[in-house]
Amino acid sequence: MEGLLPIDFSGLLKQQTADELRQCNAFTGVYGLQLSEKQIQSLIEKRFEALRSTGRVEFGQGILKKLIAEFCDSPFITQENYEELICDLQDSFYYFKNESMDLFSDDELIAHMKYFFDYICRGDMDYLNGTSLEALCRGKRNELESDVCEQNESEVFIEEL
Amino acid sequence: MSNQKAHLYQVSASALSSGLMTPDDAALLQQRLLDLLGNTAARYRFFESSSITTELAQELLSSIIYTIGLYLKKCGMPEAVRQLKSMTLSDLHRLGIKEIEEQILMGKRLLDQVKLSAPEITNRSYRDTLRELGAFFLRYDHLYFSHETPSAIEYPLCNPISELNGIEFICEYLRRLVFENEFLRRFDAERVKSLLYKYCADYSTLLINLCEPVAVNALGLALINGNIAALTIKPKDRAQIEDILRNRTESETVLVFEKVADAVCDITGISAYTEQAYLQSIAASAVPRLKAALKAGNLENVLITF
Structure with missing residues (x-):
């Protein structure tokens, strides 16, 4: 897919994302969180890297704004770890979108991530990635498998009828 | 890949070589294709997900190209270039979907004909293929995966089809099978x-x-x-x-x-x-x-x- 993107198109996407991240500073300021221009550019670059490494394609402006809006009030995020955590959360988000076989919507997955991050993992990204989200996605996949089994059983039943 | 993909490329390549389309037009066309892919992906995910896997994106893109190609094929060559230049890709895609829906109806009629003319000879793969052909119309997702042929069509034709896929393959397969049935019944x-x-x-x-x-x-x-x-x-x-x-x-x-x-x-x-x-x-x-x-x-x- 990358090869199909005309250069100005991906440039436009980057510009749009940068504008959105600058706007985020307005509402994260009350929590003492601000992104510098350098940090914004770094987050955008890492967005494309995360997409590439997880084998995903994004057409809109990305997930960063939603992640920032959801996590900015977390007691475990400070100005010192802000950029690093948002970057890690972005990586986790795309990874677990794949792991959950896209069965969660963006908003659902972010809400789960926030809940685990604040109440279970207490701001520990390794714990979030290694246990909570893994278990959540495994549960969702099992749910799908049992749905498929039920569907197959009903198809067999209909065929027998 | 399908001949529809080749067909869409043929139309743009021919338009480029004949001067009907400039390189800028071709680049714009590519961007319009990406925009359409973005909208289709959003619809496919019920506007709940901003990203999709690369594999899914490729499948959706193949489907879009197949659908538009099918419509352009029906238009014929000079007209196809004119339509490609003058109409939006969303409109061409919509017309392609309409064309596929017509072909689905035709396919169902052909399947009825096949069933009515089936020879009174037992053959397991023939029987299984008839069942699979019926299932095709239940499984076929012409909006998002129009290029796929989601059925195990095993029964070999006298004269196999090599290049088609999707609904075009099914209609052609059924047409040939009707002939073979009719021939056997003589x-x-x-x-x-x-x-x-x-x-x-x-x-x-x-x-x-x-x-x-x-x-x-x-x-x-x-x-x-x-x-x-x-x-x-x-x-x-x-x-x-x-x-x-x-x-x-x-x-x-x-x-x-x-x-x-x-x-x-x-x-x-x-x-x-x-x-x-x-x-x-x-x-x-x-x-x-x-x-x-x-x-x-x-x-x-x-x-x-x-």
């Missing part, structure tokens, strides 16, 4: 069964085409002005055919067999041009096997006596 069912039994004793369970041995024997008999309704080729008939074939090259033999196919059409009352052409193609594809059998001295395996 002969006595018991004689056909005897011929098939001699051709392959396990014909009811193996993956073989039922029409081909019948067509080849009929062509062989027509070549020597024999009684094609009898279907059987006696050793003296075979010797006569052998004499005719021996001194001809493969291309000469193809020409002879194409003429013979016309004679079979006259005798069996096949009048439609497409059906005549189909029998001619069966005749042409039988020639290499006949030549090989002649060379190996086992023509009785192709022209069967029962």
